[in-house]
Amino acid sequence: xxxxxxxxxxxxxxxxxxxxxxxxxxxxxxxxxxxxxxxxxxxxxxxxxxxxxxxxxxxxxxxxxxxxxxxxxxxxxxxxxxxxxxxxxxxxxxxxxxxxxxxxxxxxxxxxxxxxxxxxxxxxxxxxxxxxxxxxxxxxxxxxxxxxxxxxxxxxxxxxxxxxxxxxxxxxxxxxxxxxxxxxxxxxxxxxxxxxxxxxxxxxxxxxxxxxxxxxxxxxxxxxxxxxxxxxxxxxxxxxxxxxxxxxxxxxxxxxxxxx
Numbered sequence: 001x002x003x004x005x006x007x008x009x010x011x012x013x014x015x016x017x018x019x020x021x022x023x024x025x026x027x028x029x030x031x032x033x034x035x036x037x038x039x040x041x042x043x044x045x046x047x048x049x050x051x052x053x054x055x056x057x058x059x060x061x062x063x064x065x066x067x068x069x070x071x072x073x074x075x076x077x078x079x080x081x082x083x084x085x086x087x088x089x090x091x092x093x094x095x096x097x098x099x100x101x102x103x104x105x106x107x108x109x110x111x112x113x114x115x116x117x118x119x120x121x122x123x124x125x126x127x128x129x130x131x132x133x134x135x136x137x138x139x140x141x142x143x144x145x146x147x148x149x150x151x152x153x154x155x156x157x158x159x160x161x162x163x164x165x166x167x168x169x170x171x172x173x174x175x176x177x178x179x180x181x182x183x184x185x186x187x188x189x190x191x192x193x194x195x196x197x198x199x200x201x202x203x204x205x206x207x208x209x210x211x212x213x214x215x216x217x218x219x220x221x222x223x224x225x226x227x228x229x230x231x232x233x234x235x236x237x238x239x240x241x242x243x244x245x246x247x248x249x250x251x252x253x254x255x256x257x258x259x260x
Contacts, residue, residue: 007046009080009098010034013209017140037084066095066117070200079115079203088213089136089181097203097210103143105207114204116149117212123152123194132224133199134185136214137175144206145174150186152194161188175210185216185224 011030018025025033031043040046066072067083080098087094097115101108133150152160175182190197199217203210 007031007034007038007043009100010037010082010096013096013098013140016209067093070117070119072115072117074115074202074204075109075113076115078109078113081115081117084211087211089138090214092213094211094213095201097146097201097212099144099203099207099209101207103207108207109144109205111144111205114202116200116202118198118200120196120198123190123197126190126197127192127194128190130187130189130220130225131197131218132185132187132216132220134183134216134221134224135201135212136181136183137201138181138211139175139177139179140209140211141178142176142203142206142208142210144204144208145176146201146203146210146212147174148184148186148199148201148212150188150197150199152188152190153196153198154193155195157195160191160194181213183214185220187220187224 008031011027011034014030014033015025015027018030028043035041035043035046038046040049065081065083072081078100080100082096082098084094084096086092087096095117097117099109131150133148135148137146137148139146154160175184186199201210201212
């Protein structure tokens with residue numbers, strides 16, 4: 001039953017999203033809206049259709065869970081997923097990953113417990129190239145982390161290089177809390193011993209809802225170059241830096257002069 005969206009989880013996420021905009025939405029109204037998003041005329045029709053369809057038929061409908069060509073990895077018992085046909089930043093499709101837990105539940109997903117929607121492709125056509133995977137992402141009441149990730153592996157399946165935005169809070173790191181659309185990217189150099197390229201979007205380690213859309217894979221575009229690393233170790237004495245407050249602009253999607 002994890003290969004199609006959890007309509008009730010979608011309804012809860014919708015009510016929370018509307019509440020932040022000072023729009024009160026009853027649970028029954030939210031269920032009716034979700035039913036129409038999933039192609040049914042009303043909630044009763046949706047529940048009847050889900051009960052009557054075998055699981056194999058649900059798996060054959062890409063809009064019921066994940067995009068065609070993508071795969072799912074991780075804890076489907078802790079997170080629900082769906083594909084929203086018009087939920088993206090520019091009105092296109094969006095992937096949603098929603099924690100099944102509430103903040104006051106006894107069992108809340110921990111760091112290392114996640115769900116990811118991903119792809120694995122042949123690395124050989126991209127040897128000795130610099131590539132970026134990026135996405136526009138948005139979060140709603142997220143207490144864990146929402147991120148994009150990109151990794152290369154050799155013929156034995158061992159990681160060669162990779163990035164997933166780390167765990168530290170920063171304007172370029174994982175997205176938490178409630179945000180507008182913001183763009184995140186990981187850029188890697190693909191070496192000639194790379195056998196596969198693996199990339200995707202991930203949500204884990206807490207509660208809330210995560211949305212991703214407007215994917216890009218290819219040569220780096222504006223502001224998508226490799227992370228600049230220091231030439232030598234720093235702060236080996238582990239002194240604490242002054243706290244920096246992030247402005248609202250840090251979590252707001254800024255239009256770039258590039259084609260999405």
